[in-house]
Amino acid sequence: MHSLRGMIREQTPLYLFVAVLFLVGVVFGALIVGALTMDQVQELSDYLGNFFIMVDQHGLDTSPEAFWSIAGLQLKWIGLIWILGLSVIGLPGILILDFLKGVLVGFTVGCLISQYSWHGLLFALVSVAPHNLILIPVLLVASASAIAFSLLMIRSRVTGRSGLAVKRPFVLYSALTLTLAAAILGAALLETWVTPVMMGWVAPSLIPGA
Template sequence: MKLKSRIGQYLQANLAVFILIVFIFAAGIISGALGINSLSQQQQLDLLNYVDTVLQGSGDWQVDSLGLAKTAVWSNIKLMLLIWFLGLTVVGIPVVGVVVFLRGAVLGFTVGFLVQEKAFAGVLLTILSVLPQNLIFVPALLLAAISSVAFSLQLLQGKFSRGLVLSQYLLGYTVLFGVVMGVVSLGGLVEAYISPAFIKLIAVYF
């Protein structure tokens, strides 16, 4: 509860950055959803056939959950490490924005396509196999991006006049990212162990 309160205070103190990052992510989601219309009919058909093939073959899956978990967790951690590093560079602020936008676009495209092409089955797929890990990953991503941009802005504005203050802030910044990496690791485990099980369940009925 204390950690949650501190995060709330931190976000409030960086409200402008918070609004900017959320706006960029929302713009990514909208762009991804609208991007479906830019696909040709053949591209949409090919993608739909791929989804159908995955669903139809899911019952015979022999999922290497441990291997999938390692890949998903490490992928998430590498992304957080990149965002952490970009926060130290000052010039990385636009790159953080691009990362957030692209993750939003991928999510928007995935959800939009499933719902548009698979109707009720697409809604179920979204709720049971896309949202679980993203309900964990997305807030962590946004917090990481906000922290990265806020730290860069502090450096850019020269607010660290003493080495001790900078070292303390850097320590807090790094500890926060340690927590974030723990959270996204949990998201990776959900993606590896829970989402495939839900896909198998849905495929039985559709």
């Protein structure tokens, strides 16, 4: 555990880098909303309206199957980052995933705010924020660790010190990924059983005439 803490401290500059990259993605995603055509805006409005009616009338699936579906998707994301960190050529892929995650969050929040003003912001706070308060730090830590290990692999190839030189860092890297996977399960619990309840509270305020 002490070694894991030391590794995390050493990677602080990488955390800052991936955090900035994620924030750039968020801004880019929000800007995309403003670039939508009128037809696209209308389609988006119709989709959101139907979604809010469905949430208000029927709620969201809170079954164990829904939990494992949500958890599985996030675990695949973190697993892909882990795999990319094992490859010398996987570094650009890690950066792309971080940027895309930011774009998704920025676009989602931007759509809600552009369509529903402060009601949309409130819905974003209860639907997007809760589980992402766990998922985003997990993503940033996993990405920084993957980048650090990928850079270590590059140095080991250049210096010809592969094998034992990366054995202990690999163990620490994998142990950290498993720890983050446990955190993802916690976020999935929140998204499956807590977030839908809060969404049900806010959804009626977004339905015209409700």
